[in-house]
Amino acid sequence: MMNVTLGRTGMVVNRNGFGALPIQRVSHEEAVKLLRKAYNNGINFFDTAKVYSDSEYKLGLALSDVRDEIFIATKTMGKNVEEFWSDLDNSLKMLKTDYIDIYQFHNPSFCPKPNDGTGLYEAMLEAKKQGKIRFIGITNHRLSVAIDAVESGLYDTLQFPLSYLADKKEEDLVNLCKEKNVGFICMKALAGGLITKSHAAYAYLAQFGNTLPIWGVQRESELDEFISYNENPPAMDEEIKEYIESERKEIKGEFCRGCGYCMPCPVDIEINNCARMSLLLRRSPTGGHLSETGQAKMRKIENCIECGKCKENCPYALDTPNLLKRNYEDYKTFLET
Numbered sequence: 035m036m037n038v039t040l041g042r043t044g045m046v047v048n049r050n051g052f053g054a055l056p057i058q059r060v061s062h063e064e065a066v067k068l069l070r071k072a073y074n075n076g077i078n079f080f081d082t083a084k085v086y087s088d089s090e091y092k093l094g095l096a097l098s099d100v101r102d103e104i105f106i107a108t109k110t111m112g113k114n115v116e117e118f119w120s121d122l123d124n125s126l127k128m129l130k131t132d133y134i135d136i137y138q139f140h141n142p143s144f145c146p147k148p149n150d151g152t153g154l155y156e157a158m159l160e161a162k163k164q165g166k167i168r169f170i171g172i173t174n175h176r177l178s179v180a181i182d183a184v185e186s187g188l189y190d191t192l193q194f195p196l197s198y199l200a201d202k203k204e205e206d207l208v209n210l211c212k213e214k215n216v217g218f219i220c221m222k223a224l225a226g227g228l229i230t231k232s233h234a235a236y237a238y239l240a241q242f243g244n245t246l247p248i249w250g251v252q253r254e255s256e257l258d259e260f261i262s263y264n265e266n267p268p269a270m271d272e273e274i275k276e277y278i279e280s281e282r283k284e285i286k287g288e289f290c291r292g293c294g295y296c297m298p299c300p301v302d303i304e305i306n307n308c309a310r311m312s313l314l315l316r317r318s319p320t321g322g323h324l325s326e327t328g329q330a331k332m333r334k335i336e337n338c339i340e341c342g343k344c345k346e347n348c349p350y351a352l353d354t355p356n357l358l359k360r361n362y363e364d365y366k367t368f369l370e371t
């Protein structure tokens with residue numbers, strides 16, 4: 035089995051991490067089945083968050099009896115000390131545990147530090163002192179915040195989006211983490227569903243040596259695919275390299291990653307899907323996107339009031355309202371054919 039050491043935490047984990055966001059969408063029974071199968075097949079790192087509705091509860095339900103054999107990372111979006119403690123205590127309860135291995139600030143717009151007036155970092159230190167958490171992590175979609183966190187020396191792990199569509203600056207961040215001995219947890223290793231060949235995604239990330247992808251798993255077939263990589267880990271070769279090159283040419287420049295940080299939209303546009311519809315139509319089954327429901331979602335783009343909120347909040351600095359319009363124009367050409 036292929037393992038990764040998560041930087042200064044010294045945690046040695048299976049190279050396939052389990053991203054527990056999608057299990058919100060399946061029944062308790064199905065979630066338990068998936069989580070148990072993952073555990074039985076060597077997967078030992080599970081990433082969840084307070085805001086992923088019942089994901090923490092399902093993890094607790096499935097794996098509390100093997101707590102000391104797994105690693106759990108969860109997150110808080112608490113904006114102040116009170117919310118921090120309330121989130122942490124709630125997560126411990128849901129997860130049926132008395133400690134979190136990595137407790138992460140969930141995509142804050144700044145890097146919490148001691149004496150910044152929020153008290154958030156001090157709360158992390160206190161939680162560590164009390165034994166409620168083992169390590170301090172941060173997740174982010176903004177490169178500047180991520181670099182600040184790694185450079186600060188205050189964080190044991192960073193969770194950041196990384197896939198083979200990454201640019202040079204994002205790859206430099208992985209190397210910076212290596213240099214500073216900060217564990218690198220990769221979210222969106224399949225670029226929010228745009229990448230369809232997981233073996234190429236796996237091989238790309240494995241090259242760095244210090245990256246841990248947390249695959250979002252919702253179906254058993256997806257889980258089986260990742261489990262198979264424990265025995266036969268895909269490695270970079272000429273064929274995969276060429277494939278990645280062709281992908282980079284096709285999906286380049288300003289594309290929506292589907293993260294949803296620009297939402298909610300005041301006129302209820304489902305921006306995280308509508309702003310990348312052109313790619314979704316060319317890279318996934320079109321049935322759902324072109325259905326009556328899909329069309330109704332896209333038509334909402336006509337109601338955009340140009341408030342600019344989405345643009346302001348997009349960590350990738352996309353011109354979201356225009357991107358939506360371009361995607362809508364393209365979408366209509368699919369309806370005509």
Ligand code: SF4
Pocket residue numbers: 298299300301302303305337338339340341342343344345354355358
């Ligand atoms: S600019 Fe348009 S799409 Fe963006 S948040 Fe405002 S109404 Fe929604």
Ligand code: SF4
Pocket residue numbers: 289290291292293294295296297305306307309344347348349350352354
């Ligand atoms: S427009 Fe930006 S913030 Fe919104 S989903 Fe896409 S990448 Fe994320």
